[in-house]
Amino acid sequence: MTIPADHVVLARDLVKSFQTAGGQVAVLNGVDLTLRRGESLAVTGESGSGKSTLLHLIAGLDLPDSGQLTVLGQDIARGDARADDRTRAALRRDQVGMIFQQFNLIPSLTVAANLSFQARLADRHDPARQAELAEALGLSALLDRYPEQLSGGQQQRVAIGRALGGQPPLVLADEPTGNLDEATGDAVAALMLALVRQQGTSLVLVTHSQRLAALCDRRVHLSAGRLA
Numbered sequence: 609m610t611i612p613a614d615h616v617v618l619a620r621d622l623v624k625s626f627q628t629a630g631g632q633v634a635v636l637n638g639v640d641l642t643l644r645r646g647e648s649l650a651v652t653g654e655s656g657s658g659k660s661t662l663l664h665l666i667a668g669l670d671l672p673d674s675g676q677l678t679v680l681g682q683d684i685a686r687g688d689a690r691a692d693d694r695t696r697a698a699l700r701r702d703q704v705g706m707i708f709q710q711f712n713l714i715p716s717l718t719v720a721a722n723l724s725f726q727a728r729l730a731d732r733h734d735p736a737r738q739a740e741l742a743e744a745l746g747l748s749a750l751l752d753r754y755p756e757q758l759s760g761g762q763q764q765r766v767a768i769g770r771a772l773g774g775q776p777p778l779v780l781a782d783e784p785t786g787n788l789d790e791a792t793g794d795a796v797a798a799l800m801l802a803l804v805r806q807q808g809t810s811l812v813l814v815t816h817s818q819r820l821a822a823l824c825d826r827r828v829h830l831s832a833g834r835l836a
């Protein structure tokens with residue numbers, strides 16, 4: 609299959625199951641998904657429906673049992689072929705920003721060092737760009753602090769800045785407001801979406817919140833292992 613150049617994520621008939629003590633559990637059962645350049649897509653679904661599993665496959669943190677998955681032109685899975693660990697790690701490091709519910713900042717690094725972390729790994733650290741991003745995220749006065757000295761909303765703003773710092777073409781966010789109160793979560797989500805749009809970054813946002821999902825360009829619902 610030829611992939612149009614503006615397709616950032618292309619998934620066809622993705623299947624993923626897990627082996628558990630109780631037997632094989634089918635989680636994704638034929639997922640089709642297309643994400644275009646600059647598009648934001650919300651993925652909603654019941655708890656346990658497989659939203660994080662899908663995000664992990666797109667990030668190359670795990671591999672599907674079958675189906676095709678191509679991310680930023682890199683085949684993760686196609687027929688029997690699978691991208692190896694190195695290829696998938698390089699894709700994540702250089703081209704994919706990730707934002708988690710638990711923020712996952714590096715506790716021993718200052719806000720400034722956390723902000724520049726991924727851009728440095730991707731060899732795209734730009735101090736002027738980082739200063740702009742810190743300003744946009746309201747973090748300029750907090751750059752010398754450590755994560756433990758920040759509120760939840762501030763920590764998540766640092767995590768957003770870290771994910772966007774290297775201007776990756778794709779950002780994956782897994783319940784980014786799940787640990788924040790409603791008002792803080794709304795403010796953080798609005799900032800994230802504004803920055804993503806400004807940068808022309810594609811976004812996959814996993815969320816329970818219909819309000820948050822409504823802010824995205826498009827939304828899909830995961831149910832019984834398929835997207836609708």
Ligand SMILES: Nc1ncnc2c1ncn2[C@@H]1O[C@H](COP(=O)(O)OP(=O)(O)OP(=O)(O)O)[C@@H](O)[C@H]1O
Binds near residue numbers: 626627654662
């Ligand atoms: N590594 C694993 N081993 C075994 N089972 C797993 C594994 N990862 C996920 N699962 C199972 O797959 C199903 C989907 O999990 P997943 O975390 O993707 O759901 P989710 O929609 O993100 O849920 P939530 O909204 O609660 O975070 C669950 O039944 C979970 O127990």
